[in-house]
Amino acid sequence: MQSLLPKQQFSQRRMALMQWMGSDSIAIIPAALQYIRNRDADFRYRQDSDFYYLSGFAEPDAVICIIPNRPQGEFILFCREKDREREIWDGYRAGVEGAIELFGADDSYPISKLDEIIPVLMEGKKRLYVNLGAQPEFDARVMNWVNSLRAKTRQGAKAPAEFVMLNHLLHELRLYKSADELNIMRRAGKISANAHIRAMQKAKHGLYEYELEAEIIHEFMRNGCVAPAYNTIVGSGANACILHYVDNRRQMQNGDLVLIDAGAELDHYAADITRTFPVNGRFSAEQKAIYEVVLNAQLAAIAAVHPDNHWDKPHTAAVEVLTQGLLDLGLLQGTLTDNIEQGLYREFYMHRTGHWLGMDVHDVGDYKVADEWRQLEVGMVLTVEPGLYISPDCEKVAAKWRGIGVRIEDDVLVTKTGHEVMTDAAPKQVIDIEQLMRG
Ligand code: GLY
Ligand code: MN
Ligand code: MN
Numbered sequence: 400m401q402s403l404l405p406k407q408q409f410s411q412r413r414m415a416l417m418q419w420m421g422s423d424s425i426a427i428i429p430a431a432l433q434y435i436r437n438r439d440a441d442f443r444y445r446q447d448s449d450f451y452y453l454s455g456f457a458e459p460d461a462v463i464c465i466i467p468n469r470p471q472g473e474f475i476l477f478c479r480e481k482d483r484e485r486e487i488w489d490g491y492r493a494g495v496e497g498a499i500e501l502f503g504a505d506d507s508y509p510i511s512k513l514d515e516i517i518p519v520l521m522e523g524k525k526r527l528y529v530n531l532g533a534q535p536e537f538d539a540r541v542m543n544w545v546n547s548l549r550a551k552t553r554q555g556a557k558a559p560a561e562f563v564m565l566n567h568l569l570h571e572l573r574l575y576k577s578a579d580e581l582n583i584m585r586r587a588g589k590i591s592a593n594a595h596i597r598a599m600q601k602a603k604h605g606l607y608e609y610e611l612e613a614e615i616i617h618e619f620m621r622n623g624c625v626a627p628a629y630n631t632i633v634g635s636g637a638n639a640c641i642l643h644y645v646d647n648r649r650q651m652q653n654g655d656l657v658l659i660d661a662g663a664e665l666d667h668y669a670a671d672i673t674r675t676f677p678v679n680g681r682f683s684a685e686q687k688a689i690y691e692v693v694l695n696a697q698l699a700a701i702a703a704v705h706p707d708n709h710w711d712k713p714h715t716a717a718v719e720v721l722t723q724g725l726l727d728l729g730l731l732q733g734t735l736t737d738n739i740e741q742g743l744y745r746e747f748y749m750h751r752t753g754h755w756l757g758m759d760v761h762d763v764g765d766y767k768v769a770d771e772w773r774q775l776e777v778g779m780v781l782t783v784e785p786g787l788y789i790s791p792d793c794e795k796v797a798a799k800w801r802g803i804g805v806r807i808e809d810d811v812l813v814t815k816t817g818h819e820v821m822t823d824a825a826p827k828q829v830i831d832i833e834q835l836m837r838g
Pocket of ligand 1: 671
């Protein structure tokens with residue numbers, strides 16, 4: 400399948416990478432491995448994000464080589480050969496011809512020829528760019544290729560002398576999203592927002608959490624998102640306080656809140672949305688009080704997404720509103736400053752307010768530069784996702800608050816003038832949620 404991105408976007412990315420690599424160098428990137436689920440059944444295949452970012456090629460059993468200034472061509476794609484028999488069983492393969500015609504490779508070879516050809520490509524290069532540590536078996540193969548060259552030094556062969564982690568360069572590039580990438584992310588955001596709306600419309604007590612998960616996945620798939628970007632969380636009642644709850648098997652009760660954290664993946668780009676709403680369509684007084692604190696914290700954090708601010712600003716904005724809200728409701732005591740400085744709010748808010756978002760749900764890119772929080776810049780996308788989680792056995796607070804868990808999460812693009820919320824089609828004001836659920 401071809402990417403939704405224009406083909407030249409992939410060549411621009413390779414060019415940007417090659418400018419950073421400089422000549423006398425070679426980069427080698429393997430495709431993601433295929434993982435067995437049980438016995439002979441595999442998990443659905445998902446290409447490695449770095450690999451896809453540079454090639455748009457979604458097949459397994461492939462390796463990319465990038466060699467700046469190589470006269471015969473700089474982009475070499477090793478892949479599975481066309482094979483009529485295998486294609487009847489497992490489906491279409493681009494083959495080496497397709498790698499060139501459809502994916503813009505300058506050269507393409509069968510993956511079976513890797514051990515033979517890579518040392519030839521590597522010979523004479525000073526620097527080798529690889530992501531060591533991601534696939535140990537592949538690392539060992541890389542070392543074998545290097546050693547095979549070292550063994551021939553007396554015949555005049557030159558093995559690479561410098562090993563450089565490719566991650567750093569590539570992940571800097573991935574952090575800044577292009578207009579075309581943003582269009583895909585907006586679409587993923589819209590599809591995901593519609594899935595949350597569908598779940599709100601279908602919710603009622605007596606249903607099981609997985610029945611809402613089914614509504615979410617239904618909306619993803621019928622819009623071409625064949626997989627969620629991460630495992631869907633549907634946590635009702637006190638399950639909303641379990642941050643990575645994915646069991647989704649409880650029967651929802653009248654009076655519960657349900658927290659749904661679900662995002663679609665479209666063409667290898669993630670959306671990541673959380674909404675929390677009452678299963679019966681009406682917030683109780685306590686639920687509403689906690690919800691409004693989280694919502695105000697989220698709005699304050701979103702307002703702090705601006706190129707004048709650094710990465711941590713939205714988090715500190717959220718923490719301040721959450722802590723003040725907890726004080727106002729009597730869930731914390733003392734002063735705002737003491738509670739923040741001593742981290743007492745962490746009893747109810749134990750995670751950070753967001754992360755980079757892109758091809759990976761927890762996307763790549765440094766959060767600090769030279770030990771300082773990184774400045775937000777146009778084209779970066781982050782999530783803003785404060786929450787409050789009051790454990791069902793928290794004896795420090797009145798019983799009426801226990802077991803309430805709320806998170807509200809949106810995907811936010813940094814723009815010249817501030818920000819764009821890419822997922823605002825999913826309602827989050829109390830009045831809008833209640834109205835939607837009444838309808
Ligand atoms: N869904 C994962 C996260 O919100 O970080
Ligand atoms: Mn999430
Ligand atoms: Mn998130």
